[in-house]
Amino acid sequence: MNIVVCVKYVPDAQGERGFESDRTTDREGVDGLLSELDEYAVEEALKIVEAGEGEVTVLTMGPEDAATAIKKSLQMGAHQGVHVLDEAIAGSDAVATSLVLAEAVKKCGEVDLVLTGLASTDGVMSVVPAMLAERLGLPQVTFASELTVEGGHVRIRRDNESFSETVEADLPAVVSVTDQINEPRYPSFKGIMAAKKKPVQTWSLADLGVDPSQVGLDAAWARVEETQARPPREAGEVVTDEGQGGEALADFLAARRLA
Amino acid sequence: MSEVLVLVDHVDGDVRKTTAEMLTVARRLGEPSAVFVGQGYAAAKETLARYGAAKVYVADDAVYTDHLVAPVAELLADLVARTSPAAVLVASTNDAKEVAGRLAIKTGSGLITDAVDVATGDAGLRVTKSVFAGSYTVAAQVGTGTPIITVKPNSIPAEESAASPTEETVTTEVSDVARAARVTSRTAKEKSGRPSLTEAAIVVSGGRGTGGDFGPVEAFADALGAAVGASRAAVDAGWYPHSHQVGQTGVSVSPQLYVAAGISGAIQHRAGMQTSKTIVAVNKDAEAPIFELVDFGVVGDLFTILPQAADKVQQNKG
Numbered sequence: 001m002n003i004v005v006c007v008k009y010v011p012d013a014q015g016e017r018g019f020e021s022d023r024t025t026d027r028e029g030v031d032g033l034l035s036e037l038d039e040y041a042v043e044e045a046l047k048i049v050e051a052g053e054g055e056v057t058v059l060t061m062g063p064e065d066a067a068t069a070i071k072k073s074l075q076m077g078a079h080q081g082v083h084v085l086d087e088a089i090a091g092s093d094a095v096a097t098s099l100v101l102a103e104a105v106k107k108c109g110e111v112d113l114v115l116t117g118l119a120s121t122d123g124v125m126s127v128v129p130a131m132l133a134e135r136l137g138l139p140q141v142t143f144a145s146e147l148t149v150e151g152g153h154v155r156i157r158r159d160n161e162s163f164s165e166t167v168e169a170d171l172p173a174v175v176s177v178t179d180q181i182n183e184p185r186y187p188s189f190k191g192i193m194a195a196k197k198k199p200v201q202t203w204s205l206a207d208l209g210v211d212p213s214q215v216g217l218d219a220a221w222a223r224v225e226e227t228q229a230r231p232p233r234e235a236g237e238v239v240t241d242e243g244q245g246g247e248a249l250a251d252f253l254a255a256r257r258l259a
Numbered sequence: 260m261s262e263v264l265v266l267v268d269h270v271d272g273d274v275r276k277t278t279a280e281m282l283t284v285a286r287r288l289g290e291p292s293a294v295f296v297g298q299g300y301a302a303a304k305e306t307l308a309r310y311g312a313a314k315v316y317v318a319d320d321a322v323y324t325d326h327l328v329a330p331v332a333e334l335l336a337d338l339v340a341r342t343s344p345a346a347v348l349v350a351s352t353n354d355a356k357e358v359a360g361r362l363a364i365k366t367g368s369g370l371i372t373d374a375v376d377v378a379t380g381d382a383g384l385r386v387t388k389s390v391f392a393g394s395y396t397v398a399a400q401v402g403t404g405t406p407i408i409t410v411k412p413n414s415i416p417a418e419e420s421a422a423s424p425t426e427e428t429v430t431t432e433v434s435d436v437a438r439a440a441r442v443t444s445r446t447a448k449e450k451s452g453r454p455s456l457t458e459a460a461i462v463v464s465g466g467r468g469t470g471g472d473f474g475p476v477e478a479f480a481d482a483l484g485a486a487v488g489a490s491r492a493a494v495d496a497g498w499y500p501h502s503h504q505v506g507q508t509g510v511s512v513s514p515q516l517y518v519a520a521g522i523s524g525a526i527q528h529r530a531g532m533q534t535s536k537t538i539v540a541v542n543k544d545a546e547a548p549i550f551e552l553v554d555f556g557v558v559g560d561l562f563t564i565l566p567q568a569a570d571k572v573q574q575n576k577g
């Protein structure tokens with residue numbers, strides 16, 4: 001079983017996130033890390049190969065520092081990494097991102113399963129997995145909160161507000177997993193040491209046969225024209241309950257015509 | 260005037276409020292054409308007309324619901340090719356976002372997700388979205404193809420504008436690859452009798468501070484006619500179903516009023532509620548970060564404050 005896990009390097013949500021002068025996300029001046037939601041995809045891939053056999057390749061597209069996302073995944077136990085790194089990629093929209101990732105998956109050779117997170121923690125679009133399936137011509141089996149891979153077949157549970165669904169398909173397939181699916185492991189000391197020796201390949205757009213004019217900010221089919229920091233919320237009124245806190249709350253709601 | 264395709268968000272013909280909101284926006288951009296996929300059009304018809312659909316395309320073939328997402332994207336791609344719409348609007352649900360993603364690639368178009376507003380600008384449509392857990396607002400534009408936009412529920416007030424839509428049944432040749440992911444079972448979730456979380460005007464959420472007893476949270480929600488939400492800590496503890504989780508990995512809500520009880524206000528929780536119009540918190544800890552967001556806060560025990568507030572709300576109703 002050959003599994004490719006797509007992992008994204010994102011600005012840390014605990015820090016100050018913001019934009020560059022060209023209105024693309026600031027990815028240089030901030031602390032970044034492996035998107036937490038992609039840890040669930042790495043964990044699921046490791047569980048699958050540990051229960052059977054196979055190799056886990058982690059794939060990221062991003063700036064130099066995105067190597068951090070690969071490193072963390074290798075420390076968790078993934079076998080090898082691929083970093084698509086090219087100046088021309090900066091500012092890519094989701095359409096371009098999915099193009100680059102799809103070409104990189106193809107270059108990985110025989111792949112049985114492409115695993116992704118449910119959303120990145122910065123763009124939070126939740127569209128790249130579906131786009132990858134579209135581009136690769138593979139079944140899209142997404143938002144898995146349970147996953148079974150058996151006899152060349154995948155089965156997932158997919159929940160939404162109204163339904164719980166079972167979705168099935170034959171391999172190869174693109175599967176995205178939610179944070180309900182497992183509990184990602186922490187890298188062990190052994191894992192951290194082992195990661196240092198694991199192979200990481202760096203591919204440029206030329207290696208993938210992608211024309212640079214199809215990606216990046218200039219080619220973006222969707223782009224940001226204006227950004228505005230939210231004005232700080234005016235400090236609200238906070239009262240300490242001394243027996244009348246509930247009534248004060250009800251009065252506030254009544255004054256605002258909310259109750 | 261160009262058509263604007265609106266993918267109807269519904270459950271077996273029960274049209275969700277987002278659809279009315281999308282039709283309202285669509286009227287500003289062109290002539291709204293609703294695309295109804297699945298069963299139950301008879302039940303949906305009146306609502307679509309009331310919110311101004313000039314045309315309805317009905318696709319009730321089982322192929323669209325027996326397979327995941329891909330067949331609907333093929334249907335919309337056909338309609339885009341046929342009608343050259345000014346835009347395609349879908350709801351910001353998991354399913355519809357994925358339809359939008361595939362459609363963007365099929366039609367060579369840009370995609371913008373989670374719009375809180377869409378307006379016509381000098382250089383095409385101007386889409387407003389709220390990003391980084393509500394800390395920034397950005398205006399974005401689609402420069403290539405047909406703008407494909409997913410609209411965040413509860414962001415744009417729905418306005419009625421009666422029309423008498425023409426109806427057309429549509430089908431497409433769905434490819435084999437689009438049939439590759441099969442939905443082999445679908446179980447409806449139990450209904451709580453309360454409004455749905457994403458549509459509700461008021462949401463009352465409980466967190467770890469409830470210690471597992473959601474009684475006071477539910478009672479206060481019922482006094483306000485609200486939906487009930489939960490933090491991930493409460494969901495992970497098994498106190499409330501995951502479908503009620505508010506936040507980055509749950510539902511994103513934008514109600515008129517959001518009440519957080521026994522919730523500290525972690526960034527991942529904020530990501531799902533920060534665009535609420537009015538925010539209220541009840542928390543024992545005066546230092547809890549949730550108080551940075553509130554319009555009104557009470558420092559104290561939710562087990563005494565919520566019941567007292569519920570009583571007073573009932574009294575005020577008289």
Ligand SMILES: Cc1cc2nc3c(=O)[nH]c(=O)nc-3n(C[C@H](O)[C@H](O)[C@H](O)COP(=O)(O)OP(=O)(O)OC[C@H]3O[C@@H](n4cnc5c(N)ncnc54)[C@H](O)[C@@H]3O)c2cc1C
Nearest residue numbers: 006061093094116117119120123124125126127128371372
């Ligand atoms: C605040 C913000 C708003 C944005 N809005 C838009 C918009 O409206 N339209 C638009 O076209 N673009 C938008 N972008 C750009 C978009 O986020 C990036 O192009 C991104 O790479 C793809 O979208 P996502 O991060 O939301 O991915 P999602 O679709 O949320 O990601 C799902 C999964 O795909 C995989 N994945 C995604 N990106 C990568 C990567 N670079 N490397 C490896 N795996 C990856 C991961 O497994 C991830 O869990 C926005 C970016 C930001 C920061």
Ligand SMILES: Cc1cc2nc3c(=O)[nH]c(=O)nc-3n(C[C@H](O)[C@H](O)[C@H](O)COP(=O)(O)OP(=O)(O)OC[C@H]3O[C@@H](n4cnc5c(N)ncnc54)[C@H](O)[C@@H]3O)c2cc1C
Nearest residue numbers: 466467468490491492506507508509521522523528543561
């Ligand atoms: C990848 C990832 C995704 C996540 N996604 C989400 C998400 O979608 N949604 C989400 O909510 N979280 C999410 N989280 C978790 C988030 O980081 C927090 O851990 C979580 O929101 C905490 O829940 P809480 O506020 O209920 O609990 P706590 O942080 O433990 O807060 C409990 C609060 O209750 C107060 N309290 C205790 N007793 C009482 C009482 N009797 N009366 C009043 N107040 C009381 C305490 O003072 C405290 O402030 C995510 C985390 C990660 C890493």
